Amino acid sequence: MNLISIYDQLLGLFGHRNWWPAETPFEVVVGAILTQQTKWENVEKAIVNLKEKGLLTADGLAEADIEELEGLVRCTGFYRQKARRLKDISRFFSMNPVILETPTYELRDVLLSLKGIGHETADSIVLYAADKPKFVIDAYTKKMCKCMGIDGDYTELQSLFEGSLPKDVPLYKEFHALIVEYGKRFCGKKMCGECMLVKIDY
């Protein structure tokens, strides 16, 4: 068993996931912050709220009233943090309009320097907003790997995936989306342990 065959199995099971739903790269950035530790359905509501107020731009969010912002993103939890961080990060994007064109590793470091953006969020932005090949590792990826006998921290797992897969942006996007779908259905559920992804060579 290798990662490509895992990918093929998951694609056969779930089909294409159509990630990341967004009209603009900046909407991906906003969604990446808002989706932290919450369900995507809650994020969709907040995105709609922001769009209705015409606030889904870097300039708009950078200048938005913080209390209004808190109300609009309340449904995503941690709403005070997220409102504050969203505003600060938007100000950075507003002052650096072409930041997403920065080469992969430099972009990643820049994003990581912003408060509210950790490894997963940075890589989500690099992959889904900037269309650059960085494999996103999330809690489901770690669980899935652990079930397959692979234990490692974020960087180790990312190196494993990036070293075992062709540097293909659409593949990275689809694979991560499929792993999340897999995790939502199996990891931590009653079916956990009956999953077909038992052993992997790497």
Place this chain on the structure above:
DNA sequence: ACCCAGGGTCATA
């Protein structure tokens, strides 16, 4: 009533 969700930061050892 309890558990967790498409995490991140900060303090502590």
Place this chain on the structure above:
DNA sequence: TATGACCATGGG
């Protein structure tokens, strides 16, 4: 490097 506390709403 590695835990633990904290952030907080919403759906099961």
